[in-house]
Amino acid sequence: MSDKPTLLITRKLSDAVEARAARDYDVRLNLEDQLFSPQELLDKCQTVDAVLPCHSEIFSRDVVVELPRRLKIIANHSVGTDHCDLAALGEKGVVVTNTPDVLSDATAEIAFLLMLGAARRASEGDRMMRAGAWDFWSPAFMVGTQTTGKRLGIIGMGRVGQVMAQRGRGFDMEIHYYNRKRLAPDKEQGATYHENVEDLLPHCDVLSLHCPTTPETTGMMNNARFDLLPDGAIFVNTARGALVDENALIKALSSGKVAAAGLDVFQTEPGGNPKLSKLENIFQQPHIGSATFDTRNAMGFRALDNLDAFFAGNKPKDRVA
Numbered sequence: 018m019s020d021k022p023t024l025l026i027t028r029k030l031s032d033a034v035e036a037r038a039a040r041d042y043d044v045r046l047n048l049e050d051q052l053f054s055p056q057e058l059l060d061k062c063q064t065v066d067a068v069l070p071c072h073s074e075i076f077s078r079d080v081v082v083e084l085p086r087r088l089k090i091i092a093n094h095s096v097g098t099d100h101c102d103l104a105a106l107g108e109k110g111v112v113v114t115n116t117p118d119v120l121s122d123a124t125a126e127i128a129f130l131l132m133l134g135a136a137r138r139a140s141e142g143d144r145m146m147r148a149g150a151w152d153f154w155s156p157a158f159m160v161g162t163q164t165t166g167k168r169l170g171i172i173g174m175g176r177v178g179q180v181m182a183q184r185g186r187g188f189d190m191e192i193h194y195y196n197r198k199r200l201a202p203d204k205e206q207g208a209t210y211h212e213n214v215e216d217l218l219p220h221c222d223v224l225s226l227h228c229p230t231t232p233e234t235t236g237m238m239n240n241a242r243f244d245l246l247p248d249g250a251i252f253v254n255t256a257r258g259a260l261v262d263e264n265a266l267i268k269a270l271s272s273g274k275v276a277a278a279g280l281d282v283f284q285t286e287p288g289g290n291p292k293l294s295k296l297e298n299i300f301q302q303p304h305i306g307s308a309t310f311d312t313r314n315a316m317g318f319r320a321l322d323n324l325d326a327f328f329a330g331n332k333p334k335d336r337v338a
């Protein structure tokens with residue numbers, strides 16, 4: 018029998034990450050990369066010391082209470098931890114870690130792609146070309162929204178939000194933000210701080226969400242808040258679908274209050290929202306904000322670093338519970 022800790026890796030990770038994990042742990046892989054049902058997840062957890070899950074594995078309180086005593090750490094392959102009931106895991110004495118920092122560039126890239134794709138009607142143009150339906154051109158054809166020099170509003174000025182702001186500055190955008198705490202001047206870099214979301218929204222030609230899902234932020238973008246945006250704003254969400262009341266977004270997109278939206282995250286994943294997909298003025302991706310080769314390696318290595326620290330008897334760097 019191996020004396021290495023037993024580790025369940027719930028999804029297919031990069032070859033380099035799986036090779037390092039296999040070197041240092043007695044690993045159980047999910048070779049088919051199929052999503053486990055809650056019962057399958059629980060069953061697989063019964064015989065391991067550690068789990069390295071993604072945001073697709075839900076550790077609700079019901080699951081957590083059934084976890085075995087031997088399971089000591091959940092080292093997430095994600096920065097978001099809303100799939101984990103941290104209170105229940107804390108009560109059970111399970112350590113939880115995440116992977117901050119390493120996905121900030123990749124996620125801000127997708128946010129920028131979504132902003133530009135939505136503003137410049139990229140999905141409409143692409144669909145037209147693929148259908149062989151481009152049969153007309155005029156200066157009035159497919160006119161979109163220019164983002165250069167406009168006001169970029171950011172909710173959640175953590176690591177990803179700060180990179181997004183930096184990219185926006187490259188487009189001469191004026192940065193406005195709301196964050197629970199105002200940033201220090203060296204991080205703020207001239208951005209305008211708003212003390213609450215309501216104050217921020219009227220200043221957002223583009224609004225991009227970069228905050229975690231908490232009981233306070235769930236459903237935060239509702240009818241009343243979409244109404245506070247300037248007419249014709251662009252809305253971007255790469256954070257979590259739960260932040261948005263999708264019916265309110267559909268209403269805002271249908272009325273033109275929001276000119277276009279770029280979305281990487283949805284209330285229902287996988288799958289998205291068929292009612293959103295019916296709208297022309299939307300540019301969507303299937304939750305791939307951090308899906309670059311570089312970042313997937315970095316996320317996997319960071320999760321393994323946390324496991325290594327834990328099993329060496331140290332505090333993992335990215336402990337969240």
Ligand code: DGY
Pocket residue numbers: 071072094095096097098120306307
């Ligand atoms: C994250 O890290 O939270 C991303 O959404 C991918 O899981």
